[in-house]
Amino acid sequence: MNERPVRVRFAPSPTGPLHMGGVRTALYNYLFARQHGGKFLLRIEDTDSHRFVPGAEEYIIESLRWCGIEIDEGVSVGGPHAPYRQSERREIYLKYAEQLVRDGWAYYAFDTPEELDAIRKEYESRGETFAYNSAVRTRLATSLALSAEEVEARIARGDQWTVRFRMPENEQIEMDDMIRGHVSVNSSTLDDKVLYKSADGLPTYHLANIVDDYLMEITHVIRGEEWLPSLPLHVLLYRAFGWEDRMPRFAHLPLLLKPTGGGKLSKRDGDKLGFPVFPLQWTPQDGGEGARGYREDGYFPEAFVNLLALLGWNPGNDHSEILSMPELIELFSLERVSKSGARFDPEKARWFNAQYLHRKSDAELAALFLPVLAERGYGDVPVAKVERIMGLVKERATFVGDLWLLAAYFFEAPQSYDPKAVAKFWKDDNPEHLQNLRRQLEVVEDFTAPNLEAKAHSWIEEQGLPMGKVMNTLRLALVGSSTGANLFDIAEIIGREEFLRRVERAHEVLGEGR
Ligand code: GLU
Secondary structure, three states: OOOOOOOEEEEOOOOOOOOOHHHHHHHHHHHHHOOOOOOOEOEOOOHHHHHOOOOOHHHHHHHHHOOOOOOOEEEEOOOOOOOOOOHHHHHHHHHHHHHHHHOOOOEEOOOHHHHHHHHHHHHHHHHOOOOOOOHHHHOEEEEEOOOOHHHHHHHHOOOOOOEEEEEOOOEEEEEEOOOOOEEEEEEOOOOEEEEEEEOOEEHHHHHHHHHHHHHOOOOOOEEEHHHHHHHHHHHHHHHHHHHHHHHOOEEEOOEEEOOOOOEEEHHHHHHHHOOOOOOOOEEOOOOOOOOOOOOOOOOHHHHHOOOOOOOOEEEOOOOOOEEEEEEEEOOOOOOHHOOOOOOHHHHHHHHHHHHHHHHHHHHHHHHHHHHHHHHOOOOOOOHHHHHHHHHHHHHHHHHHHHHHHHHHHHOOOOOOOOOOHHHHHHOOHHHHHHHHHHHHHOOOOOOHHHHHHHHHHHHHHHOOOHHHHHHHHHHHHHHHHOOOOOOOHHHHHHHHHHHHHHHHHHHHHHHOOO
């Protein structure tokens, strides 16, 4: 049945910034397409004009681009089934709605939203809930209750109507999901969904989605779990249209859960715990509330893609967690997607970024760090020196934005001294030992880390001094705290003169200890 070339689609509605769960859906579709040598489509489902948000489509496209998810066909690139924006396909859908009415799978309903509201309220007052289904459709103003002439007359005089699906009664609908396995639902639990509205001349999501998947020759529908309740209707629509042999296979992805595990990951969780839930920063055009994004927070797109891929899927125990896009394409499988929700761990997200940062070469990091340096007025530092510094500090960094704080002392003398380190090391005879050590080191001819280290160690040992204390006192003078890279690398990089200046200055500022 599915020997057709693989074609999958990401079909977001432009209702706001794309949630990271949506990016994951796009990513899984993309991985699946690439693995099977198939096509990845982007279709914009914008038939619900009330929920349209300006800028959302551009945001979706930019998010995919940032993640390296390449669109083969669709909005922004075109293709043989263009247009790929449903609002531009509006004249396609009416005939399909009419076909279903003709074949007895759907009917016209003439109730206005106000009338439906009134019926709903009436039910509520009796403690019941109203559902538009087989129990009421022949008693309301529908083409199943009214005469053919009446229906025609109403349509001709411009009354508003909808086309509703005529859900079969008490039928067991059998479905297969590639992740969840066999699913079975009784049709009597389902209502008659609206497929088309004359008011705006547009189909609803269900009709447009099925018609377009069919016309665009989609073979696999990989989407979020929230669409599972729509699956019975979708399966019946394929049957109603006589397209069952072309029905795609379905895979419903698990939810992304809050860090605490309970419930769907929301923007509020991110705001509370300080992490983004969107790929890019979002600035609404209407001036409403914006949101932070992974890109602007300093994540590498490769790290974001990697962490997202592993939220709900894993490659098995034999594989590293650090996986590039080509590796993900090779390893991905829907069979290994979990049925249960995937808990998002912001700490783990940062860990992924750190892994990618540590794996960058010193040259790559230097290229990322040079603009930061230039902004701080150190634009003329030789690249080789910056590369060496990157090699010394990168292990401690999670983001490129951390690098300045970790490397500042290579460029600037300490402005102040960490009081804790001062209390701990700038005491007893340590300042005096430091002066003596300085005298030893300032005459080292070739002022390099190995030479300085050899000299310092042998002198400290000869004198019988406590190595740790003397070294930490020197560190305090050079760095201003008890952290930082190897001391002798620091000394070599800042150079003899600066080394002497910093030791001198520590004595000036901190005095001679006690
Ligand atoms: N437009 C739907 C959404 O916003 C698409 C669901 C589907 O993939 O069928 O997620």
